[in-house]
Amino acid sequence: MSTYLPFARTEARTNYLNADYGWKSWLFTTDHKRIALLYLFSITAFFFVGGAFAVGMRVNLLTPEGIFAHDTYNKLFTMHGIIMVFFFLVPSIPATLGNFLVPLMIGARDLAFPRINLLSWYLYMIGGAIALTAIVKGGVDTGWTFYAPFSSTYSNTHVILTAIGVFVSGFSSILTGLNFIVTIHTMRAPGMTWGRLPLFVWGHYATSLIQVLGTPVIAITLVLLGLERVLHAGIFDPAVGGDPVLFQHLFWFYSHPAVYIMILPGMAVISEIIPCFSRKALFGYTFVAISSIAIAVLGFLVWGHHLFVAGQSMYASMVFSLLSFLVAIPSAIKVFNWTATMYKGSISYETPMLYAFGFIGLFTIGGLTGLFLATLAIDVHVTDTYFVIAHFHYIMVGGMVMAYLGGIHFWFPKISGRMYPEGWARFAALIVFVGFNLTFFPQFILGYQGMPRRYAHYPPEFQVLNVMSTAGASILAVGYLLPIIYLGWAWRKGPKAPQNPWNAKGLEWEQSPTPPPTYNFETQPVVTEPAYNYSGESEEVGIG
Amino acid sequence: MGVFSIFPPRASTTAVQVDALYTFLLIVAGIMTALIFFCVFFFAVRYRRKNQDDPAPKAIHGSLPLEIAWSVFPFLIMLVMFAWGAKLYFQNYTPPLHDTFDIYVTGKQWMWKVQYPTGQREINEMHVPTGRPVKLILASEDVIHSFYIPAFRLKHDVVPGSYQTYWFEATEPGRYHILCAEYCGTNHSDMGGWVTVMKPNDFERWLAGDTGGSMREQGEKLFQQYGCVTCHVTDREGRCPSLLNVFGNPVVLDDGRTVVADEAYVRESILNPNAKVVKGYKHDIMPVFQGQISEEGLLQLIVYVKSLSPPAPRSGKSAAPAPKANPK
Structure with missing residues (x-):
């Protein structure tokens, strides 16, 4: 059993929020918790910018003839993709919840490199500011995938400026990953062995590996694209001797692993929530932990499934198809283990658990439709259609954003020291779930019927499903605005949170005051039990 | 539906x-x-x-x-x-x-x-x-x-x-x-x-x-217009390979490789002749046509080159009529 510290529960206790005041204490902080909040506010802002572009797209698609000019629509989907992928999804959970919780969960007083952590946030903001500048100056219309030779030779928009923004923010991602890897290796509290690490930390470890190994490739690719565009170097444009398919190989060598950068932290959050609200150890801890690493490794070997119709060798396509099925196995293992954890549990339905239910359901659909795309002959028909859009959003919005919102609610008391209004939060979770499915499920059908993505105009037979999708999007928008309102209210006016409102296990709840002091722990924590020891077993038990 | x-x-x-x-x-x-x-x-x-007080399972x-x-x-x-x-x-x-x-x-x-x-x-x-x-x-x-x-x-x-x-x-x-x-x-x-x-x-x-005019006829016009005909059919000094019976057949290159002369090979050999030179012929004899011929023109030339090879035995309804002078 771990020892519960006898906290002096005085109102005037100093914590990381009231330790210092004034803008300098925030903009020059090296406290991982304050940096996490800087990230939280900035990525939320980017989320709503990216969301506004999505609203524009859905409005345009209400009628087959569209409402905006072609170029306007092309810029809308491009900027939606760029903002959401590079400035929301990639940093989302790692930079906010990961930043806040990794040191707390392993019993460290901060990340290994606190000043580099602050530098990460500044790089992110500089990259974001450059991308926003490109948008304000007129935007970019290449699609977030920047395919050459359109991006290198034909587009008349701000390709270079946008690419620089993405390039700069990439370093933020690399440095965050590096910081996590070093922290997890070197700063675990006494007794926090690898086999006792919370799965949140395992998930972030796997994510960090991809960030460090993958992100440099997109940086190089964007530099080459810049060289091609400015100097006509002859790398990607066939008119000057280049190979446009080479660009796609380089781009997806990062951008496919990047989708695992986006989803692994979501899985990490779910692995915390389900044991807590089932009051039961996670089923198959070792398999869930290893599956994160397996996803990180295999994720680097499947990029070619984006090129089944692009002109790569048929034999290459066959290998990539097989490997893509293989990478589905560790994801399936996670879903099965989460579900098995609930068996004979003691389950309650607080908001984080509702989001976890939603995650399992939507991630299951997203994952299974991934099998359709890995199947070569089906991919030929549905690639570059709304089927892909629906699949991607089931994973990224249905999976990742659900997990993010679940995590935000789960740790809100820890972060703010206040409780959120449970009734409103459950209501919003329901709205998000309904709105999401109405938005994206019709897109699977649209895709198989043959509606290509990135279409400002479309054949009239697709209108009914598009109107359904737009109606769903308006519900989804309400679901996303509600938490902003009630969490904002709760931050100032919510009831004071008890030390451990969910009776959760883990150092961050059991041994660090709520909200934590600047250096996290009042005494050096010592770990004497495995993770998720809800039943209070005194001995470590292997599986078998 | x-x-x-x-x-x-x-x-x-x-x-x-x-x-x-x-x-x-x-x-x-x-x-x-x-x-x-x-x-x-x-x-x-x-x-x-x-019950909130239930013991953990x-x-x-x-x-x-x-x-x-x-x-x-x-x-x-x-x-x-x-x-x-x-x-x-x-x-x-x-x-x-x-x-x-x-x-x-x-x-x-x-x-x-x-x-x-x-x-x-x-x-x-x-x-x-x-x-x-x-x-x-x-x-x-x-x-x-x-x-x-x-x-x-x-x-x-x-x-x-x-x-x-x-x-x-x-x-x-x-x-x-x-x-x-x-x-x-x-x-x-x-x-x-x-x-x-x-x-x-x-x-x-x-x-x-x-x-x-058929694609083959248009291709033949281009074949003459760009001067291909001077070397590839009537060249007496043997600077360029004849194109008769080339399409669809294996070609031995000067680096020892063998490739099949398909549409992509003919296209490449027109645009960038030095990429794959037939064994026994010199580099830099033929001008580079990169950027000189439209994609449609290229396709017409390819149909013409195809027509210089006799139809395969089974292709009774072959699209491009074979020249009568070249029975196998």
């Missing part, structure tokens, strides 16, 4: 096969989804916490047999999906060697230009017969496009600097969408058209309509 059918019209042999595979995956995915949803719902209700740390079972069984089912999908994919992207009707498609921002060996040219329209393999040779004049016919369940990117091909056999007469599926700039969503599938007799009648 009503608005709420999940299948678009089926108008090719491939469409039936892809839909069968899709249905198999839908069933597997449906069973898996139902299983997981049922477990989550059932556990959530059956094991709900009835006993831990279950896992089960190796279960972990192995739910890794291996899904993977075995996935192997079926993989093999089935790969077989169809190879079939659709490997045109038959004989008896195909070839259609030459050039994509440019933002239209599809379609040429037939008999000389017909269309924009954003394509006519094909039922019951006969049709092979598409796809070229792009600018950016990447993708030639997508949902009713055939087929598409392929059209990549500048290369030829891409696929083939199909249409089954149902009618008019079906041609769509561009790879984002290509401003009017990407308007870069579409119609494929008209016709009964063989109707198609023959359509094909016999007026043309401005």
